[in-house]
Amino acid sequence: MAPIQPPQAERDFGGYAGFEGDGGDAFPRSRKVVRYGVPVAIAGVAAATIGLGTALASTGGSPSLPNITAEQLLDKIATSKVQTVSGSVQVTTDLGLPDGLLNGAVGGATGGGGPFGQHGGKGGGGSTAxxxxxxxELISGTHTLRVAADGPDRQRVSIVDNTAEYTVVHNGDQMWAYDSASNSVYHQTADKGAQRGHRTHRDEQLPATPQEAVRQALKNVGPTTSVTVDGTARVAGQQAYKLLVKPKQADSTIDSIRVAVDAANGVPLRFTLTPKGGGAAAVDIGYTKVNFGKPAASTFDFSVPRGAKVTEGKDNGEDRGAQDHGGLSGLNVIGKDWNSIAELKSEGGQLPSGKGGQSESVQGLLGSFGHRVKGSFGTGTVINTRLVNVLITDKGAVFAGAVNQNALVKAANSAAN
Amino acid sequence: MSLAEPLVRNPSPLWSLGLLRSELGTVFRRWRTLVLLGVLATVPVLVGIAVKAQTHGDQGGHGPAFIAEVTNNGLFLVFTALAVTLPFFLPMAIGVIAGDAIAGEASAGTLRYLLVAPAGRTRLLLAKYASVMVFCLVATLVVAASALLVGAVLFPLGDVTLISGVTVPFSDGLLRAAAIAGVVAVSLIGIAALGLFISTLTDSGIAAMATTVGVLITVQIMDGVPQLHAVQPLLFSHYWLSFADLLRAPVMWDGLAKDLGLQALYTAVFGSAAWARFTTRDITA
Structure with missing residues (x-):
């Protein structure tokens, strides 16, 4: 077959464009360069757009708002009348917990200690819901939550997973939780008194919304805290003041807490906690989308999906409280404000654990994650995280708090005397 | 030549359709293609039988996505089957077809004959890409249809519980299933463009297929390594599973928009790279 050599004007239309025959490059190099420039240009424009987008999003512009004092801003938060909210919240926690600890074995040891201590033990009859x-799960990594609230009695929170979702709906005295990954439902009914108990219980949990986080953090505001207004920011499209909270007590592991407060209605939109060790925030909870309109009433309806396995929960908070601190007698708080240290004594000189059988594995974990310390109290093991440090003495007492190791040893010494 | 030029430059649109039709014929008349589709159709059957056989076992939220709901509603087998095939089976099939598109013709020695026809290289490339995209859709629909059939035979159908815990009518669920199949098909056009570009680089069909599938596996591994989180949002497979967001109430659009945007970007970059390469290379086979 004779080579088909298209004329210049028709080179697009193919054929046999060989080098041979015309004694030169059938396709000029410059044209080639131009054509290859197209994908490069597209990639470049895309990269620039993405880069510009992130740059804009991170600075977000600082809206110019009238000056305000820290007291006025705190007052604004306290008197905020917003009862309805819906939106998306991003929760990023990097507490520096050793991976093994996250599996819950030592949950009991850290339970109740420090402002963000988790409650250990997987109670509630083992339902995945x-x-x-x-x-x-929120205690590590980045999670997206969708929240809706209409007053104190009606809330809905969903933890958005890759291909699954976990939803908690609270409506009056009914609390439903649905886990789509296992198609199971958890249900709890509370009478009035128990409901209050449940609420208190929730206070001590890892906060899921900026409002909750701020409420917990500002419990400590007093003479030991410096509170200043630190400029403005734009969060989830809202104009916000930035509140900077710094502990004055040197032993605290918390460097600073930043809170973005909606300039219009005083709702905290973002909460960032930076530890003294530097690096990324240990806790970062913020709205990525927010709407203060009233959510549709149907948002808070729940009907049990067909075929879902329903687990009935225990219906009052006291019962759960006893479960959480199982095996422990006496929770004692040493120190004040940011230097608060929780002291827990376990019965019979045993290391605390949710179930007796876990004790050995707890000890094994302690050995691998902690390091030994000595003091006039005797010897013990200290487990460091970015925020909370825990001292477990060999006699079985536990000291935990968002304070440095020296403060823990000091507390243990004075407790021993 | 000046007389011939307009004829060559403006073939009627019908002519283009004819080119696409002949390309589709080339793709779908191959035994290889039919075997690929057959394998894809068996996946839901296997998953369905496995779930049916183990109905009374523990379903503590483990296993592929949505599998816990399959026993209650056969429609969820569609979602499970797509979630199972999307990471490897489907894109591998796409990689085979796309990688073969140009390089296969070249290694069979038929590319030069194709170019003799006054279609033009750009037009031929577009027809090739269009036929690969049609294959993306057909492959997805084969998985979905097979899953729906198996699901209807083995399990009850009825109102659909979305993963947000909200129950919607079956018709709504079916509509969402169709939308999900569409999203999955579109999610594959990124790797289709990549495969087509690789296909223009070589004269060996096998090499192009192997390279495309190799890239797919590499990308999927990279997407699973936490240390690479900085580049992961740019990997074509990163947002594939966001099709599940269509099963939420209300639907979350962020992930879907990112997925479709990324596919458009890959199509633009590698499609134009394929064009630059194919229209300037020497066709010697």
Whole structure:
């Protein structure tokens, strides 16, 4: 077959464009360069757009708002009347916990210690839809939540997973939780008194929304805290003041807490906690989308899906409290404000654990994650995380708090005397 | 030549359709293609039988996505089957077809004859890409249809519980299933463009297929390594499973938009790279 040599004007239309025959390059190099420039240009424009987008999103522009004092801003938060909210929340936690600890074996040891301590033990009859077990997942990594609230009695929170979702709906005295990955439902009914108990219980949990986080953090505001207004920011499209909270007590592991407060209605939109060790924030909870309109009433309806396995939960908070601190007698708080240290004594000089059988594995974990310390109290093991440090003495007492190791040893010494 | 030029430059649109039709014929008349589709159709059957056989076992939220709901509603077998085939089976099939598109013709020695026809290289490339995209859709629909059939035979159908815990009518669920199949098919056009580009680089069909599938596996591994989280949002497979967001109430669009945007980007970059390469290379086979 004779080579088909298209004329210049028709080179697009193919054929046999060989080098041979015309004694030169059938396709000029410059044209080639131009054509290859197209994909390169597209990739370049895309990269620039993405880069510009992230740059804009991170600075976000600082809206110019009238000056405000820290007191006025705190007052704004306290008197905020917003009862309805819906939106998406991104929760990023990097507490520096050793991976093995996250599996819950030592949950009992850290339970109740420090402002963000988790409650250990997977109570509630082992249902995968149990909120206790599920919310513990928030303690590490990045999670997207969808929240809706209409007053204190009606809330809905969904933890958005890759191909699954975990939803908690609270409506009056009904609390439903649905886990789509296992198609199971957890249900809890509370009478009025128990409901209050449940609420208190929730206070001590890892906060899931900026509002909750701020409420917990500002409990400590007093003479030991410096609170200043640190400029403005744009969060989830809202104009916000930035509140900077710094502990004055040197032993605290917390460097600073930043709170973005909606300038219009005083709702905290973002909460960032930076530890003294530097690096990324240990806790970063913020709205990525927010809407203060009233969510549709149907948002808070729940009907049990067909075929779902329903687990009935225990219906009051006291019962759960006893479960959480099983085996422990006496929770004692040493120190004040940011230097608070929780002291827990376990019965019979045993290391605390949810179930007796776990004790050995707990000890094994302690050996691998902690390091030994000595003091006038005797010897013990300290487990360091970015935020909370825990001292477990060989006699079985536990000291935990968002304070440095020296403060823990000091507390243990004074407790021993 | 000046007389011939307009004829060559403006073939009627019908002519283009004819080219696409002949390309589709080339793709779908192959035994290889039919075997690929057959394998894809068996996946839902296997998953369905496995779930049916183990109905009374533990379903503690482990296993492929949505599998816990399959026993209650056969429609969920569609979602499970797509979630199971999307990471490797489907894109591998696409890689085979796309990688073979140009290089296969070249290694069979038929590319030069194709180019003798006054279609033009750009037009031929577009027809090739269009036929690969049609294959993306057909492959996805084969998986979905097979899953729906198996699901209807083995399990009850009825109102659909979305993963947000909200129950919607079956018709709504079916509509969402169709939308999901569409999203999955579109999710594959990124790797289709990549495969087509690789296909223009070589004269060996096998090499192009192997390279495309190799790239797919590499990308999937990279997407699973936490240390590479900085580049992961740019991998074509990163947002594939966001099709599940269509099963939420209300639907979450962020992930879907990112997935489709990424596919468009890959199509633009590698499609134009394929064009640059194919229209400037020497066709010697």
């Amino acid at each position: 149990d909120p206790q077990a599920k919310l513990t």
